[in-house]
Amino acid sequence: MAATAATLRETLSTIVGDAQVLVDEDAVAPYLVDARQRFRGRASAVVRPGSTDEVAAVVRACARAGITVVVQGGNTGLCGGATPDASGRSIVISLARMRRVREVDAANATLTVEGGVTLAAVQAAADAAGLRFPLSLASEGSCTIGGNIATNAGGTAVLRYGNTRAQVLGLEVVLADGRVWNGLRALRKDNTGYDMKQLFIGSEGTLGIVTAAVLALVPPPRERATALAAVPGLAQAVLLLSRLKDALGSRLTGFELMSDVAVGLSRKHHPDLPDPLPGCPWYALIQADSSVAGPALAADVEGALAEAVSVGVAGDATVAASAEQARRLWALRENISEAQRREGPNVKHDIALPASAIPAFVASCGGALAAAFPDARLVVFGHLGDGNLHYNVAAAPGVPAETLMRRAADINRIVYDEVTVRGGTISAEHGIGQLKREALARYRGPLELELMRRVKDALDPQGIFNPGKVLADAVRA
Ligand SMILES: Cc1cc2nc3c(=O)[nH]c(=O)nc-3n(C[C@H](O)[C@H](O)[C@H](O)COP(=O)(O)OP(=O)(O)OC[C@H]3O[C@@H](n4cnc5c(N)ncnc54)[C@H](O)[C@@H]3O)c2cc1C
Incomplete structure (x- = not known):
């Protein structure tokens, strides 16, 4: 050996x-x-x-x-x-050395990049062409487009633009036998047989290596409105989302939910951050963009929020008056994960449900967890616009985190059972990796697992790519 x-x-x-x-x-x-x-x-x-x-x-x-x-x-x-x-x-x-932008085609609004280009560099290349690559993650300075594609990453603008999958027009992939599949097509319509690229998107390095991709770009935003709304309950948050979709249409880019506990943690570790609407159990951070210059966007956002407040869907709302104010509102949301890390370990869940099912899920799952783990506290935030919650279970102040972490499997079981009963998923945007491999096997039915296994065996019969990830290793003769 x-x-x-x-x-x-x-x-x-x-x-x-x-x-x-x-x-x-x-x-x-x-x-x-x-x-x-x-x-x-x-x-x-x-x-x-x-x-x-x-x-x-x-x-x-x-x-x-x-x-x-x-x-x-x-x-x-x-x-x-x-x-x-x-x-x-x-x-x-x-793929850290594969950082070339191979082609910019501004007229076709596409970019061809190698798999190791960071997301921030992809965004910069799109900006330089007078266009925009809309995927946006807090990790964008380090994560790569190959990793984004392999995990079908989501982020804060999925409501308007979709996940990574929606931005990918073509792929170049190294297959398990070392052959190279060149599917680098810059087409927005292509129904020529099975759409092979879709198999590799979200496959987490288990089916092939993405060495390059053709990405779709969008017009840059010329107007942006950012607002914070205080909402009395989750049912109202879901109603507010519907109202804003109705009033703003495709201009609604992001609708992020934060519990008061989540905002409190963010502010505890960044006391300089604003607290414009104190005393509410939930907050919605709203972003709208328009590629058309003019005052219409701000007026529509303000009008929709004023109406929501007048009918009690929102308690109060504030619209950022400057880019700096908008940045500070976003910092409230973006610092939650880091604040949680500083507080100590917690049991994290990246789940998604139909938006309509979220209020009942949060009520019932919160009740089940409180009964089983009275020393726990919930830190809930996420991309409500996509039905995606980061539903994290932490130890209450003064309780050692280890007490809770030891029982992570029991906590997961309660959360995932509640999610599944309501038609949700145990992995919204982060993938399966090795963390959720057993949960995937538990919560997806045998036929779906068999189909996944057949795809894996067809594309990687020797099992050389990323063993033990997504699916358990097959027993090979
Ligand atoms: C602070 C922070 C914030 C985050 N926010 C979000 C968020 O909002 N939304 C979200 O979806 N994720 C988020 N993530 C998770 C992470 O950034 C994404 O999953 C990202 O897409 C991973 O990219 P990467 O290049 O780092 O991949 P890696 O971590 O290197 O790899 C991830 C997986 O992809 C595979 N892979 C990597 N490159 C390739 C390739 N070229 N070909 C085939 N397979 C490959 C790996 O084998 C692995 O299975 C966040 C992470 C952090 C640390």
Whole structure:
């Protein structure tokens, strides 16, 4: 085995150059732990190819040697999908050197980029072309477009633009046998057989390596309105969402929900942040954009909110008077995760439900958790516009977090059972990785799991891509 590993290492060095095959413990260490430091693994090497041909040659060499491959982008994933397992038998392929913008076609509003380009760099390339790439995540400075595609990332503008899937027109993918599928088509209509790219989007590195993508761009916003509304209950929050959709149509970009506990934590750790509407159990952070310049957008947002307040759907509302005020309102939302991290570990859930089912879910799940875990407190926030809640269960102040963390499996069971009963999902935007593999097996039916397994076996019959992620490893003869 040692001889095989040494031979493979030599082959990899021949393909990418000695300097791009990392084996030194310190150099390899950052690739072996996930963003939340929840998962740690081992790897025989980290390889950093610089081109699609090099990725393909590395995969071919691994397939020949029976070595498994974990592909990594920015390593910001929240489910341990990019962390190798503990066996040490895998190599990690990092796409950090594949950062080329291959083509900008402003007339077609498309961009062709390599898989290792960061999301922020994609956004900058779109801006430079006078257009916009609408995907937006708090991790955008580090996460890569390959990782966004592999996780079908969501974020704060899904209400208007859809998930990553909706922004991808074409893909280039290195397959499990090292062949390269060139599906880099810049087309908005293409019903020519099965739409193969859809299989790779959201496949979390288990079916192929995304080495390049054609992305759809949109016109840049010329007007923006940001507002905060205080809402007395979740039923009213859902009604407010419907009213704003009605009044603003596709100009409604984001509708983020925050509980008072979530806002309180954000402000506790950033006391300079505003508290414009104190004393309400829920808050909606609203963003609307228009590509048409003029006062209509602000007037429509103000009018819709004033009506909502007049009928009691919102208690009060405030519209940001400047870009700086808007930034500070957004900071309330964007600092929640970081504030929670500083408070200590908590049991996180990235769930989605039909918006109409959310009030009943929160009431009933909150009741079940309070009965079973009186020492817990809920930190609820998320993208209500997409039915996506970050439903986090933390220890109440003064209670050691470990008490609760030890019972994470019981907490998950209550939350996921409640979600499933109401037609929801256990993973809205972060994926499955290794964190939710058992939950996926539990909450998706046997036929759906069999279909997933057949897709995996068809595209990766040797099981070389990302073992132990999404699906349990197949038992192979
Ligand atoms: C502060 C913070 C905020 C976040 N906010 C959001 C949010 O709002 N919405 C959201 O959806 N996510 C969010 N995330 C999660 C994360 O940023 C996304 O999942 C992101 O898409 C991962 O990209 P990455 O390049 O870091 O991928 P990695 O973490 O490197 O990998 C993630 C998965 O994709 C696979 N993969 C990576 N690159 C490729 C490739 N080129 N080809 C095939 N497979 C590949 C990996 O094997 C792994 O399974 C957040 C994370 C952090 C830390």
